[in-house]
Amino acid sequence: MATADAVPPPLPEAIAALLASATDRLIGDPSAALAGAERALGLLDAQADAPPAWRAQVLRILGLSQGHAGDARRGVDTLRTALALADAQDHALRAKVERALSIVHDQLHALDDALAWAVRAAASARSAGDESLLADALHSCGVARSKAGDTDGGLANYREVLQLHEAGGRIGASISILNNIGINLKNLGRLEEAVVSLRRAQALMAGRPEAVSLPLVQTNLAEPLWRLGRLDEAQAEVDAALGALDPKARNAHEANARWMRAEVLRGRGRLDEANAELQRALDAAQRLQRIDTEANVRLSLSTLAAERGDFAAALAHHQAFHALDRRRLDDEAARRIQALTVQADLAQARHEAEVYRLRHGELAQAHDRLQALHDALLAADVEKSRLLERLAAQSRTDPLSGLANRRALDEHLAAEFARSQRLGHPLALAMCDLDNFKQINDRLGHATGDLVLQRTAALLRATCRDIDLVARYGGEEFCLVFLEADLDAARRACETARAAVAAHDWAAEHPALRVSLSIGVAAAEGCADPAALLALADRRLYEAKRAGKDRVVAAG
Numbered sequence: 001m002a003t004a005d006a007v008p009p010p011l012p013e014a015i016a017a018l019l020a021s022a023t024d025r026l027i028g029d030p031s032a033a034l035a036g037a038e039r040a041l042g043l044l045d046a047q048a049d050a051p052p053a054w055r056a057q058v059l060r061i062l063g064l065s066q067g068h069a070g071d072a073r074r075g076v077d078t079l080r081t082a083l084a085l086a087d088a089q090d091h092a093l094r095a096k097v098e099r100a101l102s103i104v105h106d107q108l109h110a111l112d113d114a115l116a117w118a119v120r121a122a123a124s125a126r127s128a129g130d131e132s133l134l135a136d137a138l139h140s141c142g143v144a145r146s147k148a149g150d151t152d153g154g155l156a157n158y159r160e161v162l163q164l165h166e167a168g169g170r171i172g173a174s175i176s177i178l179n180n181i182g183i184n185l186k187n188l189g190r191l192e193e194a195v196v197s198l199r200r201a202q203a204l205m206a207g208r209p210e211a212v213s214l215p216l217v218q219t220n221l222a223e224p225l226w227r228l229g230r231l232d233e234a235q236a237e238v239d240a241a242l243g244a245l246d247p248k249a250r251n252a253h254e255a256n257a258r259w260m261r262a263e264v265l266r267g268r269g270r271l272d273e274a275n276a277e278l279q280r281a282l283d284a285a286q287r288l289q290r291i292d293t294e295a296n297v298r299l300s301l302s303t304l305a306a307e308r309g310d311f312a313a314a315l316a317h318h319q320a321f322h323a324l325d326r327r328r329l330d331d332e333a334a335r336r337i338q339a340l341t342v343q344a345d346l347a348q349a350r351h352e353a354e355v356y357r358l359r360h361g362e363l364a365q366a367h368d369r370l371q372a373l374h375d376a377l378l379a380a381d382v383e384k385s386r387l388l389e390r391l392a393a394q395s396r397t398d399p400l401s402g403l404a405n406r407r408a409l410d411e412h413l414a415a416e417f418a419r420s421q422r423l424g425h426p427l428a429l430a431m432c433d434l435d436n437f438k439q440i441n442d443r444l445g446h447a448t449g450d451l452v453l454q455r456t457a458a459l460l461r462a463t464c465r466d467i468d469l470v471a472r473y474g475g476e477e478f479c480l481v482f483l484e485a486d487l488d489a490a491r492r493a494c495e496t497a498r499a500a501v502a503a504h505d506w507a508a509e510h511p512a513l514r515v516s517l518s519i520g521v522a523a524a525e526g527c528a529d530p531a532a533l534l535a536l537a538d539r540r541l542y543e544a545k546r547a548g549k550d551r552v553v554a555a556g
């Protein structure tokens with residue numbers, strides 16, 4: 001059974017009314033049905049948030065209208081879209097759309113597809129638990145099988161349908177299917193059974209003139225009766241059928257009925273009457289363009305002419321019969337070719353759709369892979385920049401003290417020296433050297449020596465301004481670059497630094513530790529280049545050492 005959540009909300013009234021009227025006109029006035037279905041689609045397009053099931057319902061009637069109006073190819077496309085929109089759980093809607101697909105394929109003479117869709121419709125109808133839909137689907141199976149020449153298979157389907165209609169009390173539908181069963185039985189040569197089935201149809205029709213055309217059933221009944229030699233009964237049926245024909249609106253079955261009556265008359269030896277009726281049958285068959293019936297009539301006329309000794313007429317009718325028979329075969333061949341072409345086109349379209357779907361999928365995957373690659377490259381690039389920055393920083397930093405190294409000092413000094421000369425701003429530089437450092441190393445060990453270097457670096461950094469550069473020049477030597485500072489300001493800063501080193505609680509690091517710093521300081525003014533400035537500061541440092549260490553020398 002269909003699950004409750006698969007039942008779509010009912011269609012808006014205006015759309016439902018258009019679809020109902022289009023459905024009624026499918027057979028009689030397919031162009032009006034098509035116009036109505038297209039209007040319904042227009043209304044649906046104007047409706048915001050229409051559920052897909054509504055569109056599927058509208059497209060079902062549109063596809064059927066297209067098929068009945070002569071464009072079954074478009075009908076197939078429309079109905080395939082409808083099926084794609086129908087919820088997988090909405091079995092009832094799927095059954096209806098699948099049956100519609102069976103009908104339009106039948107119109108294309110693609111009988112294999114028509115049967116396949118009808119079988120799918122029957123399966124969906126079973127899932128929906130809807131016997132009326134199941135009967136319709138099985139009816140379509142029967143039609144497709146019968147048309148494809150599987151009369152027995154068609155008959156089995158029709159019998160199932162009959163059972164369902166009888167159980168459901170659908171008398172009109174039962175009559176229609178009994179008529180189909182009768183025709184199949186007649187075509188199988190099971191004439192007695194054909195008569196039984198058609199008589200049952202006839203009995204059900206009593207008092208129901210509006211149900212399936214009675215003359216149709218009567219004409220169908222006449223043929224097996226005639227073949228069985230039951231001429232009285234055959235004549236009664238065919239007379240009744242012809243009597244019921246509206247002379248103004250000539251019925252499509254007229255030609256067949258007249259041919260049947262002529263055969264009954266011939267069977268009774270009333271050759272003149274038979275001949276006259278055959279002429280009327282010929283006239284009707286040609287007017288109604290019923291090749292099958294015209295061929296039957298021509299054959300009967302030929303036989304009759306021969307019986308009457310008119311061999312020239314017999315030959316002429318026989319030749320006409322053969323021409324019709326050839327045309328019938330040609331038409332059949334053309335229909336088969338058209339059906340095969342349509343099937344090939346549909347298969348090609350499906351193949352192309354599949355290729356497109358796969359390509360689309362591959363492209364999406366390739367795009368995802370590229371995106372991932374791009375992201376990874378971007379991340380690697382960021383990481384590389386970070387590493388380069390770290391390397392650049394490392395290449396300019398002294399690892400032990402964390403101060404700028406000699407390379408950073410040289411670059412900084414070159415740039416600031418040039419700037420001070422260009423702008424006439426003061427610049428000063430100090431060379432600092434720990435006193436008796438070799439002894440510290442020798443007496444207290446290199447680890448203590450390293451610790452002294454680190455502590456001194458921190459003290460220098462803490463006493464200088466942020467804009468001043470504190471660098472480790474090498475070994476136990478430090479260099480200070482004072483921006484915007486003349487010789488006296490630099491000297492005072494150096495004195496503060498020296499005093500900080502001297503005042504530090506070195507005994508806390510090691511009881512025997514004594515540390516002091518000698519500094520030579522010089523101003524850039526008067527120096528030709530950074531090297532001259534460094535040399536001057538270094539000379540004054542030497543002077544500080546010579547004068548007894550632990551002091552700042554800024555002159556000389």
Ligand SMILES: Nc1nc2c(ncn2[C@@H]2O[C@H](COP(=O)(O)OP(=O)(O)OP(=O)(O)O)[C@@H](O)[C@H]2O)c(=O)[nH]1
Nearest residue numbers: 433434435436437438439441446449450475476545
């Ligand atoms: N622990 C340690 N010692 C270093 C480092 N770099 C240089 N030295 C040592 O520092 C000492 C410098 O000694 P000298 O140039 O003789 O000078 P000094 O003993 O300080 O004597 P004055 O400068 O005259 O006071 C050497 O023994 C070097 O081995 C270092 O990174 N760590």
